[in-house]
Amino acid sequence: MQFTEDKSRSRMTLRSAVPKTEQKPERKQPVQELPYIKYFGNIYYFTDSIDCAIYCDKILSQVDKTPGNTIIGFDMEWPFNFQTGSGKTALIQLSSTIYDCYLFHVTEFKKLPKALTELLSHSNVRLVGVNIKNDIHKLSRDFPGINSTAMLNNCIDLRTQANITLNCKQNWSMAKLVNHFLRMQINKDKRVRNSKWNVVPLNNAQKLYAAIDAYVRITLVEMGDKTKVFQYNYENNTVDICINIPFYDSVEELTYILIKRHDLPIYVDKDLIQKLSDFSLQCNLDYYDNSTTELINHSKLNAAEVEDIIKDWERLMREETADYGEKGCASDEELFATAYHKLVHSPALETMLQLEYMYAQTVRQRVNDKDQQIKSLSETQTDEMNKAVDRLEEDMTEAEINEIAARHFDDQTLLQVKLTSELETIKEAQRREYREWVMQMLEQNQANSSLPTPKNSPLAPVPPGPIRETKEDRRKILQSVVLEESFTIHLGSQLKQMHNIRILSADVMDFCAVNDNEQISDTTPQLLQTALGLYSNDLCGLVLMTDSVIGSRLTKDFTEICQRSTEFHFPHIDDQLEIISNTAKKYQMESCNNRNSSSKHLQPGDVYITRHSNLSQVHIIFHMVSDDSLRANDINSRHPVVLGLRNILKTACSNDITSLTIPLLLQYEMTEEMTVTWCAKRAELVFKCVKGFMIEMASWGGSDLKNLQFLLPQGISSDVFQSLTGMLPSIFKVSNPLILKSSSIVK
Template sequence: MTTVESEFQFSFGAKGSVCRLTVPVSIPMSVSVGDLVGRLVNAHNLPCYVEKDLHNALEKFISEETTKYHDDNAADLISKIEDGSIDIGQMADKWNTAFTQEHKSYATAKQSNDEVAFGEVYHQLIHSAALDTLLNLDHSYAAAVEEIITHRDMDLTKLQKRQREKMEDAVKRLGTTYTDEQVNLLAAKHFEDTQVKMYTIEYSHGAGWERHVHSCTIIAFYCAQMKTMHNLRLMCVDVLDLCRHKTLIVGNSIVPSPQRLQTAMSLYSNSISGLVLLVDDRINSYTGIKLDFAGVCQLSTDFHFPDLDTQLRVIQQHVLEANKNRTKKDIQASGSDGENTEASKVESVTDMAVSPNLQAGDFYITRHSSLAEIHTVFHLVVDENIRSSEISSRHPTIIGLRNVLKCASQHDVLNMTIPLFLVYEMSEEMTIAWCLKRAELVFKCVKGFMMEMTTWGGNDSRTIQFVVPKSISEDLFMQLSSMLPQIFRISSTVNLTRQK
């Protein structure tokens, strides 16, 4: 809204003479009359006894000038409508839009989807008397699924043993009893039998806290920029232990673990727990830690989100589209000899084979309700040179970690678990010097990212857990524990415990 300046005059007697105050006042006013009176008294050193009269005079002046301002605007608009300068139909549409948006009774109600409605209903149920019933049902289903998976693994082990013995016998008698074609057919049959076994178990699965922490350091980090306290935790633990439900036996009965209760109560809250899982560039669950993680997910049916394989299939489709767009941008950024040549290159992207794989620093997200302490998993892509001692804060994985924390900050993921060394297993090149250098890099980068959270829109108190491999020495762990408060400039350690 535009403003105009009007001259306000006020006269008052002082020491036998008449004083006059003249100041410009913006109409319409953006501050209250009381605030403006206070500013005038302080700015012009006015006596206190004129304050009431000044307030009354200024209030009357502003009321009259504001009315005049609106009358002049209305008269100007009417004259424009009369001479055809303004289309009356457009003006009516603007008034209609403004009216329906300002008045709730006329505004169109926002449609809520089934997923949001389900989350709200579940959150209410889990905080009601139905908690025990839901928790016991969830536990009984999980126990049944775990039993199925256990039997599957046992049957698969027996099947693979029989197949191996039969294949070894066939290879020994190759050329006498068996031909090359027969051996190939036998191998194909073994593969088919294994797939049939897996499909049967997976189909039935789809239909239907106690944790040993070797070492733990906890400190509190106060971020002056955010004026909030953050918890930082250093743990020596297998990262997948945070996802596994442990069997809890009371007396002779197996009861639901406390982790299952905690997960259920915070599932649809604004305090979600996330995990950074380091993966390769292929979106599947066939190898390495991806296979182990998929196995953990299979141990309990997820009743809130699609199963892991379904989520990965959807992500793969998005990756293909993203890679296509990324290829177009790379072609445009690389330049060309002419506009037609560039256009033809961009158009040819739709015809060329687009890679289904990701790049180092990319990440994708899966959601889970059946894991022990984790709701959201950020699958961060790393490459082979992650074990190099020369990586810096500009390495794609570090930049990817920043983007993960930014995404978490913007979506209420207040508890994050990060592998401190950016690897899960110790190897020969990971000397003490290597570990300390890598830990210092990650600590400092995460500290910088936390400072950035004010610009990301997140100022809630957060917990960040740094995990290191279980095989590290006690001496190295203590050095890492000492490094943490030094980098985050904490004057004293709040809590230091070691459990065995």
């Protein structure tokens, strides 16, 4: 369709892009199958009258500079109630171009800013809308001082123009106009359409809804500018056809279509081709000139946006083009990671582990001293408080006891802060010295193949002390005899993938804690596997069940293990948990409409990740939030925690985590309700779900999960353990070895 100036009416008329002779009924695509209109332009939202006036002045200045009339899409929103009827106008939407939409939230204005009223009644402004006259009348009733007469004289109702174009009398709505002329549909969500438009501020859904309403009005006008009418006179006949601009089709093909359609003689083809070519060329030039002028004017009004575009192009040129890329060196973290990876796969590995062990011994001693001092202070304060309570009826008052309790609390807090600060200072010093020593060792090793000896090197000969076995050590040895069984399975019917599965009964903290034996002065081999796989494609992960509060319950025990040695590669555990906590709070604020708004904590099935280099067997910890619903016997594959396992497997597959430990029963301790039937049902659920996730994982790409460990609670009976291991071959396809007996060998 097209807007043209009709001198006899001095109004804009709407012309169809299809000739009237061709406006025949045809089968159209159902409305529900049409694509939705999307808006990618700028949305400017104002709730203050001063800001509203400032931007209206900018639009007015552009209107004064533009020759001719300026088309502005116009719409309004207001709250509606079936009992009280229509409320006061709450929002005015204006769209002068397809790139910008201005939302003026006027619900709290007693009267409209003068700049806004001048813009709406400007002689060169043409407001375009649907049923726009009723909107103007309502606006004049809600806000005094509006020149409604000027607005009514300068408005364009798209319904009237559509009826003139199609030569019909139909009660058009904006949705029907978009369906018919743009072959698209507007998302008229009733939850947004009937929402509280008088509430400040609007949410993002309301802003987008309002912007699209104004955008489609100006889009219909823009579409009209893209059609031109070509006329060809032959004898007493005139041939009219509307052409979409810019025109890229074949002029020759269109010529012969016109000749056949209008029964023109064939010898007019050359003349028709020449005139049609000249017409399309001139229309294309005018179209591109107008488009370029509009872009330039838009850029002049938005100088800041032009600067942002220039910066984006500059950034893209640096990032994507080698010639213009910055010749920057690697960061300190990247250099240290490279140096560590080279040295850990060299003869320097033993020296590095010895130094780490020496640092860990120092930290563990400080932690033990800290715990001992706090314990001693607590015992002293307890004795003092007990004596004070015993003297309550003699010479001690309740106020004095409260003063003692307050003093005890202050002393405890002061001591903990003091000792924690000293411990953190030691860790930071160790971290700095260790990283400097690694870089120095790499340089000297590359220079003369010699390894520098660290200060207070553990390589100095130290006579080993006698190893004495205590009752505690004997108890740990007995408990360390864990129940375990391994399987090799195949997944897939054609492209088979092999995985190793291990079922074991152990304490989950055994995968994290480093065994500390003060009687052994030599380096511990427990961190060997962690060190070798730290910067590799074979990372180890562990699923740690926790509650909804970050830093409590199992997380607290896990944090204490992490704090018993220095973290040389990643942020300390407290820093990681603080970042996670802040991120969770931000996420909960943004998604409060989709989640339980009354909850201030994480929900079951949520997962957060911490990275570590000072644990015995794992690099990555998946902290999965759970609740008491896991104790029930009727959970299914749609339980949030089970779906959380799927997210964990997907993350592991995408980030080179090839070994993963999962609690098979989703519990770490045996309780009374965990009967044999309960354990079998829970294990079957986890087995089948994990199998499905692993099959799905094959299509995700990334690394294969080579080793999968199912962890059972420590202390589980051997009978239950055997029944659960016997269940696995019925769910997974186990690779059975071929046993060849000696008696069957043919000599």
